[in-house]
Structures are given as structure tokens and as C-alpha cells.
Amino acid sequence: MTLARVEDRRLVTGRGRFVADLVEPGCLEAAFVRPRVAHADLAGLDVTVARSMPGVHAVLTADDLGGVDDVPALFGGDDLPPWRPLVVDRVRHAGEPVACVVADDRHRAEDAAGAVVPDLRELPGRPDAATALAADAPLYDGHRDVVLDQELGEPVAEATWADAAVVVETDLRQQLLAPTSLEARAILVRPEPGGLTVWCSHQYPHALRDGLAAALGLDTGAVRVVVPDVGGAFGGKSPTFPEYVVVAVAAQRLRRPVRWVEDRTEALWAATRGRGQAQRLRMAADAEGRITAIDLHVDAAIGAHPVGAGIPVQTGLAASGAYAVPEVHARIRAVLTTTAPTFAYRGAGRPEAAYAVERGVDLLARRLGLDAVELRRRNLVRDFPHDTPTGRRYDSGDYAAALDRALELLEPDTWRAEQARRRDEGGRPLGVGVACYVERSGGEPGILEEYAVVEARGDGGFVAGVGTSSTGQSHETVFPALVAGVLGVAPDRVRLVEGDTAAVPEGHGSFASRSLQMGGAALHGAAGALVVAARERAAADWGVDVAHVGWDGGTLRSGERETSVAALAPLCAEHRFSSPPAFPYGVYGAVVEIDPELGSVDVLRLVAVDDYGTVVDHGVVHGQTLGSLTQGLGQALYEDVPLDADGVPRLEQGLLDYLLPTAAEIPPLRLDETAVPAPDNPLGAKGAGEAGCIGVPPAVVNAVADALDGVPGADPSLLAMPLTPATVWNALWGGAR
Amino acid sequence: MRIGFTLDGRDVAVDVEPRRTLADVLRDDLGQTGVHLGCEHGVCGTCTVLVDGEPVRACLQLTAQVARRHVRTVAGLEGPDGALDPLQEAFSTERGLQCGFCTPGFLMLLRGALDEDPTVVDDPARLDALLASNLCRCTGYEGIRNAARRARDS
Numbered sequence: 001m002t003l004a005r006v007e008d009r010r011l012v013t014g015r016g017r018f019v020a021d022l023v024e025p026g027c028l029e030a031a032f033v034r035p036r037v038a039h040a041d042l043a044g045l046d047v048t049v050a051r052s053m054p055g056v057h058a059v060l061t062a063d064d065l066g067g068v069d070d071v072p073a074l075f076g077g078d079d080l081p082p083w084r085p086l087v088v089d090r091v092r093h094a095g096e097p098v099a100c101v102v103a104d105d106r107h108r109a110e111d112a113a114g115a116v117v118p119d120l121r122e123l124p125g126r127p128d129a130a131t132a133l134a135a136d137a138p139l140y141d142g143h144r145d146v147v148l149d150q151e152l153g154e155p156v157a158e159a160t161w162a163d164a165a166v167v168v169e170t171d172l173r174q175q176l177l178a179p180t181s182l183e184a185r186a187i188l189v190r191p192e193p194g195g196l197t198v199w200c201s202h203q204y205p206h207a208l209r210d211g212l213a214a215a216l217g218l219d220t221g222a223v224r225v226v227v228p229d230v231g232g233a234f235g236g237k238s239p240t241f242p243e244y245v246v247v248a249v250a251a252q253r254l255r256r257p258v259r260w261v262e263d264r265t266e267a268l269w270a271a272t273r274g275r276g277q278a279q280r281l282r283m284a285a286d287a288e289g290r291i292t293a294i295d296l297h298v299d300a301a302i303g304a305h306p307v308g309a310g311i312p313v314q315t316g317l318a319a320s321g322a323y324a325v326p327e328v329h330a331r332i333r334a335v336l337t338t339t340a341p342t343f344a345y346r347g348a349g350r351p352e353a354a355y356a357v358e359r360g361v362d363l364l365a366r367r368l369g370l371d372a373v374e375l376r377r378r379n380l381v382r383d384f385p386h387d388t389p390t391g392r393r394y395d396s397g398d399y400a401a402a403l404d405r406a407l408e409l410l411e412p413d414t415w416r417a418e419q420a421r422r423r424d425e426g427g428r429p430l431g432v433g434v435a436c437y438v439e440r441s442g443g444e445p446g447i448l449e450e451y452a453v454v455e456a457r458g459d460g461g462f463v464a465g466v467g468t469s470s471t472g473q474s475h476e477t478v479f480p481a482l483v484a485g486v487l488g489v490a491p492d493r494v495r496l497v498e499g500d501t502a503a504v505p506e507g508h509g510s511f512a513s514r515s516l517q518m519g520g521a522a523l524h525g526a527a528g529a530l531v532v533a534a535r536e537r538a539a540a541d542w543g544v545d546v547a548h549v550g551w552d553g554g555t556l557r558s559g560e561r562e563t564s565v566a567a568l569a570p571l572c573a574e575h576r577f578s579s580p581p582a583f584p585y586g587v588y589g590a591v592v593e594i595d596p597e598l599g600s601v602d603v604l605r606l607v608a609v610d611d612y613g614t615v616v617d618h619g620v621v622h623g624q625t626l627g628s629l630t631q632g633l634g635q636a637l638y639e640d641v642p643l644d645a646d647g648v649p650r651l652e653q654g655l656l657d658y659l660l661p662t663a664a665e666i667p668p669l670r671l672d673e674t675a676v677p678a679p680d681n682p683l684g685a686k687g688a689g690e691a692g693c694i695g696v697p698p699a700v701v702n703a704v705a706d707a708l709d710g711v712p713g714a715d716p717s718l719l720a721m722p723l724t725p726a727t728v729w730n731a732l733w734g735g736a737r
Numbered sequence: 738m739r740i741g742f743t744l745d746g747r748d749v750a751v752d753v754e755p756r757r758t759l760a761d762v763l764r765d766d767l768g769q770t771g772v773h774l775g776c777e778h779g780v781c782g783t784c785t786v787l788v789d790g791e792p793v794r795a796c797l798q799l800t801a802q803v804a805r806r807h808v809r810t811v812a813g814l815e816g817p818d819g820a821l822d823p824l825q826e827a828f829s830t831e832r833g834l835q836c837g838f839c840t841p842g843f844l845m846l847l848r849g850a851l852d853e854d855p856t857v858v859d860d861p862a863r864l865d866a867l868l869a870s871n872l873c874r875c876t877g878y879e880g881i882r883n884a885a886r887r888a889r890d891s
Contacts (some may be wrong), residue, residue, distance in 0.1 A: 013814070013821070181874060231773070451761060627874070627876055
């Protein structure tokens with residue numbers, strides 16, 4: 001089933017309403033002062049000129065925020081350094097805001113921001129975990145640089161390594177990625193008597209409500225967060241950012257609405273990034289190709305504020321991959337660095353794990369002289385539920401079926417024959433790569449629940465409210481249809497209410513591929529509860545047993561008696577759904593060709609077979625696959641936030657320096673799905689948002705490594721993402737350059 | 738300075754600082770918030786509008802550059818009766834959008850290109866080269882490509 005999208009009419013006519021489009025009388029615009037140094041003492045801050053400039057209403061600095069609490073931590077570790085909304089005395093990442101100018105318009109705000117003069121005394125930076133671990137003083141006095149050091153699973157026994165037929169060991173790098181939703185961050189705050197109304201481009205409005213209330217010392221009920229149209233998020237729009245706290249303070253103090261719309265330069269310099277891990281992987285197998293042990297050590301560069309310190313733990317939890325491996329151990333460290341915070345980006349910890357494990361499987365296969373696909377097949381999990389040594393319970397699946405289907409689409413035998421021909425007769429190096437993945441959708445304890453309410457109205461319509469929050473995933477189309485299906489009414493009789501904390505009292509937003517699996521299941525439950533409530537009401541009115549009251553598309557009947565549910569309005573039913581997470585999985589394959597003179601990689605075919613459980617709307621799910629695999633191609637081949645020795649991003653030319661895939665970079669695709677229902681929710685749904693980001697990078701890199709295998713003198717160990725022409729050329733010629 | 742031009746078929750005149758871009762004036766002075774800003778340095782194409790029929794990045798045009806010229810935005814795609822342009826219909830039918838933020842830019846890019854030479858969509862390489870002018874972060878471009886072909890056929 002693919003439904004016509006309810007959202008589209010306003011979006012294709014330019015009538016969408018994003019935060020920057022909202023018309024709020026008297027609204028002022030904010031701009032932040034962001035020094036381009038990674039690490040420096042802030043010895044002084046001269047705002048006198050800026051304050052006197054035309055159209056400027058306020059210039060806020062840390063001195064003005066005495067009564068404001070710290071920025072709320074999403075990550076709940078102990079001994080965490082404080083996160084002040086504006087820099088107090090030391091800049092710890094490039095672009096960290098030291099002041100905020102509020103003016104009549106953005107031009108005047110930027111003019112004045114340029115006139116703020118910070119007195120900066122530069123300090124040595126620590127751009128990555130290794131540099132940070134070697135630093136002689138902590139980044140925050142009195143606080144540890146290692147904010148998280150967690151082991152998952154038991155350490156692998158020495159005998160296991162000693163007894164293995166083969167042990168491989170490799171260092172891998174997960175570069176920093178800029179999530180780059182085309183609409184960057186944006187917020188508009190209107191002060192109200194005793195509170196605030198907030199419009200924000202956000203994934204988690206209820207957490208933003210709570211976060212702003214905490215920072216400003218307000219009651220939760222005094223803050224209303226409304227999420228209008230959102231121009232993509234991809235993980236980068238869940239926190240209560242320091243800029244949001246500052247804008248709210250400005251609105252309160254000035255008694256005027258204040259808006260901040262982040263521009264692209266700010267987003268590339270100062271917004272959160274994803275990935276950013278240094279990994280050491282060790283894997284062992286016996287002579288038959290059975291994987292006996294995986295040990296994964298991750299040092300995550302978590303940035304100057306540990307808001308995302310929990311994310312690399314996902315990498316450790318996922319360290320078993322799709323395989324039944326008796327001994328798996330991970331050690332995860334999150335280390336403070338002088339870079340913008342590392343946080344969730346589509347996949348959020350699972351791509352990092354899949355990349356390590358799948359690169360390792362290929363290395364094992366080469367050492368054993370086994371076909372890499374065959375080695376995978378011998379180790380796939382086959383019985384469910386399956387408990388992994390690092391603490392996951394895989395819920396369901398037929399991993400081997402997904403592998404079979406992927407091979408049908410990939411046709412590796414054909415390509416292997418062509419590869420052999422080229423190796424004999426000459427031709428561009430060609431390679432075939434495969435990657436299996438298992439990921440987790442729905443979230444972690446604390447958010448493995450969702451709230452929904454369905455109300456019958458007197459006009460014959462229904463209002464469905466849910467605590468998720470769309471950032472482009474077609475909720476207005478899919479959710480009403482889902483509710484209508486339970487009620488047995490036409491979808492256009494159901495209207496969705498979402499992304500408004502005044503209309504829906506609780507919720508956990510949209511991330512971790514949780515919207516349908518958790519929110520959809522909650523709506524399903526609430527709609528069913530409404531039918532029960534209506535039957536009970538009619539039974540009481542009529543004085544009959546509820547068992548004798550039937551529901552048929554909004555009409556209640558018992559014998560000769562009949563009434564419409566609209567006649568019982570107002571009538572509503574809530575449902576709180578909770579469940580364990582689900583585990584989508586799949587198999588990706590890539591065929592690549594390398595230009596030996598340029599080092600460029602041409603992907604000749606990309607295969608994806610994903611299992612998202614039971615699919616509600618194929619159009620939405622197909623779109624999620626396409627979008628996530630495009631972002632996966634970005635990580636594999638193009639995207640990187642390069643840093644200088646101190647941690648300052650080298651992105652002077654903005655998006656000309658940060659290469660995103662365009663239509664011209666999409667290879668020929670062969671996509672399919674399998675559908676093993678998730679056992680833990682009534683829809684059978686597993687999350688579908690992040691698969692391509694997880695499966696594509698290892699499949700493509702394995703294919704490029706395979707291509708290099710046949711080239712005398714080439715050194716595949718020199719490959720690291722992104723596989724730029726320079727990187728591939730260097731590996732092709734064995735590090736000759 | 739006072740600048741006059743035609744916006745979606747009607748004459749407009751604005752008093753603007755010389756530094757202000759067409760994108761800012763369209764959005765802030767003329768209320769055309771369908772013109773979205775994705776990067777403000779000419780890379781993403783989200784702010785694409787037609788100037789005398791040619792797709793341009795509104796963020797890279799000073800308003801003075803469009804004096805006495807014809808500017809067309811996404812708001813000018815609908816017919817007077819509110820009927821959607823075939824491209825707008827096709828984007829919806831083919832799932833050429835998810836969040837919808839890049840959509841006005843792609844619509845104007847394609848409207849200009851199809852008006853200039855409808856055969857551009859017949860050759861996959863030409864179409865991809867055209868679409869590569871703009872960025873979409875949601876769809877992977879398949880729906881946009883298919884929408885372009887569908888619109889040419891309708």
C-alpha cells in the first residue's frame with residue numbers, strides 16, 4: 001500500500017510553514033558571536049560598540065545569564081562538566097557561542113555580532129581522542145576527560161585467541177559527519193505571562209519543553225513547544241541546545257518574540273556531528289570459518305560537551321553484528337575533545353559497529369582463503385530470540401533469506417567472472433563487496449514507550465494525538481490511515497495532532513526509527529480503546545451487556561438500537577504503549593570499479609535487501625531506504641569534517657568543502673525487502689529510517705578493498721572513509737605517494 | 738534603492754539596501770516564504786527561482802540585478818484557479834519529497850529546464866546533470882527524477 005501524501009499540497013505550493021517562515025508581530029532576530037578558534041581562554045569580551053549599533057536591542061553574554069541554569073544534559077553520566085549557554089571563560093570548540101546579538105533583523109544582528117570583540121588567548125587543541133588522552137591537563141578543571149568508559153560483554157579469553165586458526169586486527173576510523181538537514185536549526189520564542197510559547201525545528205518537543213523549563217526555572221506546564229514543518233533532522237535536532245536557552249532568555253528579558261535561524265556556516269562549524277570514532281577491532285575464527293571472538297575498542301571523540309556520550313555505547317551493544325559469536329567484548333570510551341559536540345546522526349552508533357564487524361569479516365575471509373559471503377552464511381544468527389554477549393536480544397528474522405535475496409540481486413558470480421577476465425586481460429580494477437547488518441529500532445529504556453489519544457468528535461470526525469514528531473516521514477498520511485483502519489472509517493475522517501506539547505501531553509518524539517513502531521503502535525492501541533469505550537458507553541446508555549453492542553465504522557448497534565459515535569462525543573481513549581526494541585536487519589552489496597589514474601570509485605551496482613518487519617506504507621519505507629542509502633554513500637565516498645591540528649573545521653567554503661551526494665552520484669540500485677514481523681508490537685513493525693546509513697559504507701569499502709586485492713602492490717589497509725580519489729589512489733599504489 | 742520587477746506576473750517595487758539579496762527581499766519584504774534558504778552560498782539550490790525563465794539561485798542575486806525583469810517563484814506555479822502545475826502533481830505522485838524543504842527549488846529548476854527544452858528529461862545523464870545542481874537530503878533523488886519524467890509526459 002502507498003497512500004497519497006496529505007502533507008504534499010502545502011509543501012509543493014510553497015505554503016509549508018517552517019520556523020523561518022512564521023510571521024510573529026514584533027519578532028526580533030538573533031545572531032551568535034562564534035570565534036573560529038578550537039580552544040582559547042576568553043580573557044575579555046567587548047560589546048560596547050555592538051550594543052550601540054542601530055537596530056540592536058540586546059547583546060547577551062555569560063555575565064547576563066547568572067540566574068539561568070546549565071544546558072540540560074541528555075546523557076546522564078556523573079561528574080559531567082557544566083555546559084553554560086554562553087562561554088564563560090574558555091572557548092572549547094570552534095564556533096562555540098560567546099555572545100548573542102538580538103536586533104530588528106538578521107542583517108543588523110550580524111553587523112553587530114561582527115563588532116563584538118572577544119579577547120582570546122589560544123590554547124593547544126585536542127581534535128581527536130588520542131590527542132585528548134595524551135593531554136597533560138583536563139579540558140575542564142576538576143573533571144575527567146574520559147566521560148564514559150564502559151565494557152560490554154566479558155573479555156575474550158586468551159585461549160580463544162591462541163586457539164584460533166586466524167586472528168585479524170585492524171584500526172578503523174569513523175570520520176566526523178555533518179548531518180546537514182537542509183533546514184538547519186531554528187527556534188522562535190514568544191514570551192507569555194509566566195511562560196513561553198516556542199516554535200522549534202525539533203525531533204523531541206516534550207524534551208525541549210522540559211529542558212527549557214529546567215534551564216529557565218519555569219514549570220513544565222508554562223512552556224508550550226510547537227513543531228511546525230521541519231526541513232529534515234537526521235538526529236541533529238533532539239537536544240535542548242545552548243542557543244535555544246539563550247533565545248528564550250532574550251525573549252523573556254526583552255518581552256518580545258525572538259527568533260534564531262541557524263545559517264549553513266554556523267551549522268557546519270558549530271552544530272553537532274555524527275560518528276567520530278577511532279576503533280581497534282580484533283576478530284578470530286576457526287579453520288572452518290566460524291567466528292569465535294570479536295573484540296572492539298572504541299575511542300569516541302565526543303566533542304567539548306558530552307551531550308552524545310551515550311551514542312558510542314550503541315556501537316558496543318551492536319558489536320556482534322548479524323552473527324552468532326560465542327565471545328564478544330567491547331570497550332567504549334567517550335573522550336572530550338576541542339570539537340563541536342558529537343551526537344546522533346542517522347544510524348547513531350550502529351553504522352560504526354556494522355562497519356567494523358563487516359570489514360573484519362572480510363579480513364578473516366581473506367586470511368582463511370574463504371569466500372566472504374560463505375563465511376557470513378556460516379555465522380549468521382538462525383534461532384530467535386538470540387541473546388548476544390554484549391547484551392542485545394535479537395527479536396526475529398531470517399537473516400539467511402535476506403542474504404539469499406541480496407545475492408540474487410547482486411549476481412556476484414557474473415561480476416567475479418568479469419573481475420577474473422580483467423585481472424587476466426587488463427582493465428579497471430573491479431570489486432564486489434557484501435555487508436550484513438542488524439540494528440536496533442525504537443530506542444532504549446526510558447523511551448521504549450509512547451503515548452497516543454484518539455477522540456471522537458461531534459462532527460463525525462476523529463482526532464488522533466501522538467507523542468512522536470515528524471521531520472518529513474509522512475506521519476500526517478500514515479497515522480490517520482492507521483487509526484482509520486482500526487476504526488473502520490475513511491482516512492479523511494481522522495486528523496493527526498502531533499508536535500504540540502499543549503495538544504499532546506507526553507511523548508518521546510521521532511528518532512531511533514521509532515515513530516511507527518512505538519507511536520503507530522500507541523495509536524493502534526488508542527483507536528482500539530476508543531472502540532471499546534464507545535461500546536461501553538452505548539451499552540450503559542441502552543442498559544445492555546457490552547458484549548451485545550457492535551461497532552461498525554463509527555456506528556454502534558445492539559439489536560434494533562443504533563447510534564453514531566459522534567452522538568456520544570466528546571469521547572476519547574488514551575493508550576500508552578511500551579515494548580522492547582525491535583531489530584531490523586538486512587544485507588547490502590556493492591560492485592565498484594576504480595579508475596587507476598584518478599583513484600575515483602564508480603559504483604556499478606548497489607543492492608539493498610532490508611527487513612523492516614510488517615510494512616504499513618511501502619512508499620514511505622522505500623523513501624527511507626533511498627534516503628538513508630544516499631547518506632550512506634556520502635559517508636563511504638564523500639563526506640568528512642576535516643579538522644586542523646587544534647580541531648578547527650577546514651570548511652572555509654562551506655558546502656563546497658563538504659561534499660554531499662547529488663543526483664549524479666546515485667548508482668544503479670536494486671532494492672528489495674523481506675518482511676518477518678516484529679513480535680513485540682501489534683503492527684509487526686520494525687524501524688525503517690536508518691538502514692542505508694548502516695549497510696552501505698561497509699559494502700562499498702569491502703568492494704573497493706576487493707578490487708585492490710587483485711592489483712599487485714596495492715595496500716587495502718590504507719583505505720579509510722571517505723574513499724576520496726586521493727585515498728584510493730594512494731592505497732592502489734601501495735602508499736607510494 | 739528602489740527596485741521594480743515582475744513577481745509571478747504582477748508588478749512590484751521595493752525599497753532595499755543595496756546589499757540585500759533577492760532571496761531575502763522575496764522572503765522578508767514580499768512574504769514569499771516558499772523561497773527557502775538552505776545554504777545562502779549558492780550550493781544547495783533550495784532558493785532557486787526563475788528570472789526571465791532561467792533558474793537562478795536567489796541567494797546569489799542582489800535584488801538590483803532583477804530590476805525590470807520577470808521573477809517567478811513556487812507561488813507562481815499554480816494556475817489562477819488553484820490548479821497545480823503538472824510538476825507539482827508529479828512530485829507528490831512520485832514521492833519526490835519528504836520534508837519538502839528543497840522542493841520549491843527543485844520545482845523551479847525543473848520548470849525552467851522543461852520550458853527551455855523538454856527533452857532534457859529523456860536522457861538519464863542529462864537529467865542527472867541537471868538535478869545535480871540542487872541538493873535533497875531525504876529522497877535519494879529517485880522520486881524527483883521520476884517526477885520530472887512524469888511531468889514531461891503530462
